[in-house]
Amino acid sequence: MTLLEQWITEIIDPYYLRILILMGINIIMVLGLNITTGVTGQLSMGHAGFMSLGAYTSAILTLELGIPFWLTLLAGAAVAAVFGFIIGLPALRLEGDYLAMVTIGFAEIVRVFFLNFEPGGKAVGLSGIPQQTTFSLVLLLTIVVIFFTQRLLSSRIGKAMYSIRENEIAAEACGINTTHLKVLSFVLGAFLGGLGGALYAHYMYYINPQDFDFMRSIEMLNMVVLGGLGSIPGAIVGAAILTVLPEMLRIVAEYRLLFYGALLVILMIFRPNGLLGDIRLYDLLKGKRKEEVKACQS
Amino acid sequence: MPIIELQGVSQEFGGLRALDGIDLKVEPNAIFGIIGPNGAGKTTLFNVITGIYAPTEGRLFFHGTDIASLSPYKVARLGIGRTFQNIRLFNRLSVLDNVKVAANWKRASGLLASLLGLPAYVREQRECSAKAEELINMMGLYEKRMEYAQSLSYGEQRRLEIARALAANPSLLLLDEPAAGMNSAEKLELMELIWKIRDDMQLTILLVEHDMHLVMNICETIAVLDYGRKIAEGDPAQIKSDPRVIQSYLGVER
Numbered sequence: 001m002t003l004l005e006q007w008i009t010e011i012i013d014p015y016y017l018r019i020l021i022l023m024g025i026n027i028i029m030v031l032g033l034n035i036t037t038g039v040t041g042q043l044s045m046g047h048a049g050f051m052s053l054g055a056y057t058s059a060i061l062t063l064e065l066g067i068p069f070w071l072t073l074l075a076g077a078a079v080a081a082v083f084g085f086i087i088g089l090p091a092l093r094l095e096g097d098y099l100a101m102v103t104i105g106f107a108e109i110v111r112v113f114f115l116n117f118e119p120g121g122k123a124v125g126l127s128g129i130p131q132q133t134t135f136s137l138v139l140l141l142t143i144v145v146i147f148f149t150q151r152l153l154s155s156r157i158g159k160a161m162y163s164i165r166e167n168e169i170a171a172e173a174c175g176i177n178t179t180h181l182k183v184l185s186f187v188l189g190a191f192l193g194g195l196g197g198a199l200y201a202h203y204m205y206y207i208n209p210q211d212f213d214f215m216r217s218i219e220m221l222n223m224v225v226l227g228g229l230g231s232i233p234g235a236i237v238g239a240a241i242l243t244v245l246p247e248m249l250r251i252v253a254e255y256r257l258l259f260y261g262a263l264l265v266i267l268m269i270f271r272p273n274g275l276l277g278d279i280r281l282y283d284l285l286k287g288k289r290k291e292e293v294k295a296c297q298s
Numbered sequence: 299m300p301i302i303e304l305q306g307v308s309q310e311f312g313g314l315r316a317l318d319g320i321d322l323k324v325e326p327n328a329i330f331g332i333i334g335p336n337g338a339g340k341t342t343l344f345n346v347i348t349g350i351y352a353p354t355e356g357r358l359f360f361h362g363t364d365i366a367s368l369s370p371y372k373v374a375r376l377g378i379g380r381t382f383q384n385i386r387l388f389n390r391l392s393v394l395d396n397v398k399v400a401a402n403w404k405r406a407s408g409l410l411a412s413l414l415g416l417p418a419y420v421r422e423q424r425e426c427s428a429k430a431e432e433l434i435n436m437m438g439l440y441e442k443r444m445e446y447a448q449s450l451s452y453g454e455q456r457r458l459e460i461a462r463a464l465a466a467n468p469s470l471l472l473l474d475e476p477a478a479g480m481n482s483a484e485k486l487e488l489m490e491l492i493w494k495i496r497d498d499m500q501l502t503i504l505l506v507e508h509d510m511h512l513v514m515n516i517c518e519t520i521a522v523l524d525y526g527r528k529i530a531e532g533d534p535a536q537i538k539s540d541p542r543v544i545q546s547y548l549g550v551e552r
Contacts (some may be wrong), residue, residue, distance in 0.1 A: 240466060
């Protein structure tokens with residue numbers, strides 16, 4: 001692992017390495033949001049709240065108690081997951097816009113809490129967090145998270161989650177405990193949000209409450225929607241593009257946000273289901289097979 | 299013992315009494331029809347039986363246990379499967395997954411077993427797929443098992459809903475207007491299918507339908523609802539000649 005790290009830092013420019021690491025962290029968090037919003041259909045606009053909880057929990061544990069890094073990662077993710085459970089409960093009674101309001105409110109409460117939280121450095125934030133998040137660690141965790149979300153979504157639990165998104169009444173009539181699965185989708189989403197936050201804190205040296213504001217939540221939601229709701233390749237591509245895009249738009253300087261917005265609008269006009277939202281491997285293979293058949297016939 | 303028994307079931311929405319003191323007994327292995335004009339409370343009755351609404355008054359027994367206060371998924375797990383008047387499929391899941399979702403809840407393995415792909419989980423899933431494919435084949439949808447449910451034709455979607463309702467091995471199947479929007483050839487096929495399901499799977503079928511030809515041919519007993527009340531019950535011949543039914547629903551032949 002350290003060898004890989006040495007080799008990577010030698011061949012990749014630090015600027016690009018930084019973008020790649022942030023991309024990996026974003027992919028992990030967005031795969032989490034994708035479970036809640038993309039797969040189960042529970043609109044969460046407060047994913048930054050979970051990220052914030054993970055970041056602060058792990059940073060405080062590292063700085064105050066000197067706990068091993070990997071344990072703080074787990075602790076950050078676990079604390080976020082507990083709050084995911086708490087936020088998942090109102091989700092049982094609320095839908096769509098109303099749930100969105102609750103999740104926005106939750107993320108704001110978390111932000112304001114850390115603005116006033118003494119051990120978290122209040123508005124100044126926390127600094128001097130050792131940079132323990134390395135490229136190889138992020139790469140490894142990203143692969144592990146992709147593997148397990150893939151397993152989850154193709155499993156019976158994953159399919160049941162999709163069925164809630166598609167038609168909740170029919171899902172209930174099919175014997176699916178929608179209550180249980182909606183809360184689970186929030187817990188799993190929050191866990192990955194918290195994990196990403198913990199990695200983020202240990203990469204940036206410095207965190208403050210404004211790092212996890214409403215725009216951060218929206219940015220992650222954009223990544224899920226752009227890639228295609230419920231699609232793992234979609235979430236990965238969405239996170240990758242929207243991590244790189246702002247960097248590429250540095251050339252247009254102050255018009256950056258304008259271009260960013262315009263590109264989002266254009267993409268959504270031409271691919272309303274997201275870039276990969278309606279593409280299945282099965283269809284791609286089938287299309288290929290049809291072409292082969294045609295080629296044989298001619 | 300009747301498979302399902304309603305005792306004085308009423309359902310109110312605000313001031314509206316959608317069901318008014320319904321008594322109903324359905325014997326095992328019957329094909330039981332429920333007819334009546336629009337707004338008579340037929341679908342409400344189905345929604346009460348499947349737990350979507352808890353009845354305002356009355357009691358509701360399934361195999362002798364009171365299910366009036368159970369939530370829909372628990373009712374489904376006890377063995378009541380249903381289809382919907384306005385088709386409710388999982389549109390962006392494949393035909394196979396639509397059926398597998400319903401066949402799967404009784405599997406034992408949890409989150410961890412699914413994530414790690416433990417052997418018990420894999421075996422379960424193989425059984426589940428086999429069961430789902432068998433049902434899909436029976437409904438004549440095998441060729442389309444990998445298509446999205448939303449890409450099926452209307453008649454195919456209705457058949458897929460039936461396959462999905464059968465996936466969890468129910469003992470009572472509720473069909474809400476299964477023939478709606480079908481042409482006469484499709485209706486004939488549907489009748490054959492309903493008989494076949496009843497005989498092969500030994501289950502009881504409760505059917506809401508507006509197509510009188512189908513209802514009179516297929517149902518052994520029929521109950522007629524009007525304004526939330528049961529106004530008649532009997533075999534097709536009795537229902538056809540009942541003056542109240544003729545007046546409120548069937549109309550007079552001229």
